[in-house]
Amino acid sequence: xxxxxxxxxxxxxxxxxxxxxxxxxxxxxxxxxxxxxxxxxxxxxxxxxxxxxxxxxxxxxxxxxxxxxxxxxxxxxxxxxxxxxxxxxxxxxxxxxxxxxxxxxxxxxxxxxxxxxxxxxxxxxxxxxxxxxxxxxxxxxxxxxxxxxxxxxxxxxxxxxxxxxxxxxxxxxxxxxxxxxxxxxxxxxxxxxxxxxxxxxxxxxxxxxxxxxxxxxxxxxxxxxxxxxxxxxxxxxxxxxxxxxxxxxxxxxxxxxxxxxxxxxxxxxxxxxxxxxxxxxxxxxxxxxxxxxxxxxxxxxxxxxxxxxxxxxxxxxxxxxxxxxxxxxxxxxxxxxxxxxxxxxxxxxxxxxxxxxxxxxxxxxxxxxxxxxxxxxxxxxxxxxxxxxxxxxxxxxxxxxxxxxxxxxxxxxxxxxxxxxxxxxxxxxxxxxxxxxxxxxxxxxxxxxxxxxxxxxxxxxxxxxxxxxxxxxxxxxxxxxxxxxxxxxxxxxxxxxxxxxxxxxxxxxxxxxxxxxxxxxxxxxxxxxxxxxxx
Amino acid sequence: xxxxxxxxxxxxxxxxxxxxxxxxxxxxxxxxxxxxxxxxxxxxxxxxxxxxxxxxxxxxxxxxxxxxxxxxxxxxxxxxxxxxxxxxxxxxxxxxxxxxxxxxxxxxxxxxxxxxxxxxxxxxxxxxxxxxxxxxxxxxxxxxxxxxxxxxxxxxxxxxxxxxxxxxxxxxxxxxxxxxxxxxxxxxxxxxxxxxxxxxxxxxxxxxxxxxxxxxxxxxxxxxxxxxxxxxxxxxx
Numbered sequence: 001x002x003x004x005x006x007x008x009x010x011x012x013x014x015x016x017x018x019x020x021x022x023x024x025x026x027x028x029x030x031x032x033x034x035x036x037x038x039x040x041x042x043x044x045x046x047x048x049x050x051x052x053x054x055x056x057x058x059x060x061x062x063x064x065x066x067x068x069x070x071x072x073x074x075x076x077x078x079x080x081x082x083x084x085x086x087x088x089x090x091x092x093x094x095x096x097x098x099x100x101x102x103x104x105x106x107x108x109x110x111x112x113x114x115x116x117x118x119x120x121x122x123x124x125x126x127x128x129x130x131x132x133x134x135x136x137x138x139x140x141x142x143x144x145x146x147x148x149x150x151x152x153x154x155x156x157x158x159x160x161x162x163x164x165x166x167x168x169x170x171x172x173x174x175x176x177x178x179x180x181x182x183x184x185x186x187x188x189x190x191x192x193x194x195x196x197x198x199x200x201x202x203x204x205x206x207x208x209x210x211x212x213x214x215x216x217x218x219x220x221x222x223x224x225x226x227x228x229x230x231x232x233x234x235x236x237x238x239x240x241x242x243x244x245x246x247x248x249x250x251x252x253x254x255x256x257x258x259x260x261x262x263x264x265x266x267x268x269x270x271x272x273x274x275x276x277x278x279x280x281x282x283x284x285x286x287x288x289x290x291x292x293x294x295x296x297x298x299x300x301x302x303x304x305x306x307x308x309x310x311x312x313x314x315x316x317x318x319x320x321x322x323x324x325x326x327x328x329x330x331x332x333x334x335x336x337x338x339x340x341x342x343x344x345x346x347x348x349x350x351x352x353x354x355x356x357x358x359x360x361x362x363x364x365x366x367x368x369x370x371x372x373x374x375x376x377x378x379x380x381x382x383x384x385x386x387x388x389x390x391x392x393x394x395x396x397x398x399x400x401x402x403x404x405x406x407x408x409x410x411x412x413x414x415x416x417x418x419x420x421x422x423x424x425x426x427x428x429x430x431x432x433x434x435x436x437x438x439x440x441x442x443x444x445x446x447x448x449x450x451x452x453x454x455x456x457x458x459x460x461x462x463x464x465x466x467x468x469x470x471x472x473x474x475x476x477x478x479x480x481x482x483x484x485x486x487x488x489x490x491x492x493x494x495x496x497x498x499x500x501x502x503x504x505x506x507x508x509x510x511x512x513x514x515x516x517x518x519x520x521x522x523x524x525x526x527x528x529x530x531x532x533x534x535x
Numbered sequence: 536x537x538x539x540x541x542x543x544x545x546x547x548x549x550x551x552x553x554x555x556x557x558x559x560x561x562x563x564x565x566x567x568x569x570x571x572x573x574x575x576x577x578x579x580x581x582x583x584x585x586x587x588x589x590x591x592x593x594x595x596x597x598x599x600x601x602x603x604x605x606x607x608x609x610x611x612x613x614x615x616x617x618x619x620x621x622x623x624x625x626x627x628x629x630x631x632x633x634x635x636x637x638x639x640x641x642x643x644x645x646x647x648x649x650x651x652x653x654x655x656x657x658x659x660x661x662x663x664x665x666x667x668x669x670x671x672x673x674x675x676x677x678x679x680x681x682x683x684x685x686x687x688x689x690x691x692x693x694x695x696x697x698x699x700x701x702x703x704x705x706x707x708x709x710x711x712x713x714x715x716x717x718x719x720x721x722x723x724x725x726x727x728x729x730x731x732x733x734x735x736x737x738x739x740x741x742x743x744x745x746x747x748x749x750x751x752x753x754x755x756x757x758x759x760x761x762x763x764x765x766x767x768x769x770x771x772x
Contacts, residue, residue, distance in 0.1 A: 286661075286663075286664045286665075286668055287626070287663030287664055290628075290659075290660055290661070290662060290663030290664070292628070292649070292650055292653065292659055292662060294642075294646055295628075295632055295635070295642065295645050295646055295649065296632070296642075297635075297636065297641070297642045297645070298632075298636045299636070300636060300637055300639065302636070303632075303633055303636030303637060304637075306633075307622070307625075307633055310622070310624055310625055310629070311622060311624055311625075313624075314623075314624030315624075381620075382618075382620035383620050383621060383622055385586055385614075385616055385620070386621065386622070386634075388585065388586050389584045389585060389586055389609060389612070389614045390609060390634075390637045390638070391606045391607075391609035391610040391637070391638065392606070392637055393606060531585075531588060531605075532588055534586070534587055534588075535581070535586040535587070
């Protein structure tokens, strides 16, 4: 037990970077010492508020029909899905590919203590994912269904038990997926395709559920019951949990048993195969029968661009976080244009001009706010020395990063433009608008991301996802892009009474001018900043 | 080939990591740079190869300033860091081709050089594997190959023998000598004083950011061993 606590403490400090944070905080001035806790509390409250709002939105079907049990079903099923996804993406890294494996195994500590310490950290993340849905749902259930007092300890018990089965299943799955994919050269590409398909199905599914709100109120009760059945199909053990919470204690015992027993078995099996599992999981792709043949020659820029793509697609987490925007914009635009069911026949009710504006807004909002350039310098990390010691101009390096971002994001804009031209009776002005506005915005956001990343690089990280999700450059780029988007919308609204042509013209002119200014900044001030970043 | 004059470098307003360093490495010589951990060796090397900006002093490579004309300087240098952090998502051959493209090495020459050095360091069959599957030593070998295929005028190595097997370490030493015979220069930092003593024409000892001994190997060590000289200088602190 003592060993477990020592490992748990070290793992916890290391995973959340507490020592570094403490040191940084101690060194910082009074403003930061007072401001950071206030800002953190504000952000935390904001997030909690948004989560409660979302959960209420989804629970409203059940509240409206008085089928409060549905709130609990939603809580356990959706919470479990979140939990499952968290474990699936994290388990392999936490349990089987941990960087401290060699160090820990060389110490006089049993594998069980190591596994428990690793799993405990995984559980912490899982409770956050599970709790994000479960806790607000239970609060709403308590408010609307006013259950008996025994409900509360049982609800707490279900919360504690919730992640056990999911951690066991998803850890095994995560290990097996990692093991299978390690045999493929393009394992990350396969991961990206699978996750993207999953994302598309999820979005399409949620849009399809939303359309049911147009139904006759008398049919609502039936539909809600159907929804509960569908949710149970997603995660059947939730039925035992919900029945247990509503009074069937035998079913609650089944839920506890079905969660705990596989977990104990999982720990037992892993403890006995920990060394083997770790060495198998750490295998990388190896080319059998490699023969050195004649090499191909590329120009400097071509080679830099190729390098950008190879490195970008080498981490599925980075890709999904930055490419989700263009994919979603494509998806939403297609659903708007072709799937009139999901938008409640909206396209037939509004004018072509407004449809075009909606499509442009969808593209700009989704694909323009997360450019890869905002983290591309940071992603060089410890390998930055290679490019910095090479005889290649910083401008060329920056251009290769911007080009990659545009190659990734522009096709979605072009495809949407073509689809819009086919579906809607658009004129030449709308076509020009569809071509210029999204593409200019993409160029501008790419340049903005580049500039912010040069000013605020985050070169030290242990996981490439950190500069993408936690980098200051990413946050600032998003804020600036949203501000610019608001300016454009306000400009459009103000100028619309003077004619569409004028408002379109002014928007394009603003985008052009700001893009040119930003390009000048990136290619004059940028290389100087590039040289100052230590490698 | 390399002339460092009054180089000073400070990190984040703390004390000077490198303090008024002056060194000169003539053509065709192997120069050892030794010092305790944190003495300022890596900082000096990083300033020379253009990885770190510096406040005071001048660094000339074959007569060109690294500050004024960094690209021309970098074309003449090949640098191998103490830790071979290279692109793990590329295969060995992809990495070598990337470096060859950046240094604009012609097709014929790159085919011959890659094959030659891959054979010397016995990693030909591993070139198709992802670098993430390489051991520390294999990554180090790949870094060395990527440096040698450029035929640099100045080879700069930071702790080059760490992680190399004895055969590879021997090959590196032989290649260093051969390069110097052909007119190139080698500047490397090391803690292996026996190697420095046997291999190098010149040596500099750095302590707390400042040079405390510098000159021809025979002059610096006199009739003592390099280890004795180094330990005496360390004791004088």
